[in-house]
Amino acid sequence: MLVRIVKMSFEPSKIEEFLANFETVKQNIRNFEGCQFLELYRDQNKTNIFFTYSYWSSEDDLNNYRHSELFKDIWANTKPKFNAKPEAWSVDKLTSLN
Template sequence: MFVRIVKMGFQPEKINEFLANFEANKEHIRSFDGCEFLELYRDKNNPNIFFTYSYWNHEDDLERYRQSSLFKSVWAKTKPLFNTKPEAWSVNKLHSLK
């Protein structure tokens, strides 16, 4: 399992549009084969910055999602809303304390 973190910056007037799109698709993304966890975060100091945080079983699962019609549809609506280039990291979880 690995973690995918995506940082996105939005035009202030487009944030509600992004949030509506995320709300409409979050269950579909979370239930995509191989996705085990999905969260959305908002930066406390810059309300235009959001992060998605997701767990994937295998890199192939994430790649299948990225090639899917679901991702293409979500991304087509999200991409025009950015005010900066998004950044993404795939990281291995080493420890988790509860």
């Protein structure tokens, strides 16, 4: 399993638009082939910074999503709202305690 973490910083005036769009598309992302899990987080102190955590069955599944029309549409809507370059990491989960 691959865990994808994406950090996004938004213009404060664009946050509500981002959240509304995320609400609209989150099920489509989660239901994309290979996506096992999706969460959105917001920084407690810098409230214009958000993180998505998604779990993917494989790197191929993530890449298929990243090259899909769904992702292109989401990114076209989201990218103009940034006030800093987004950062992304693909990591392997080593330990999980519940």
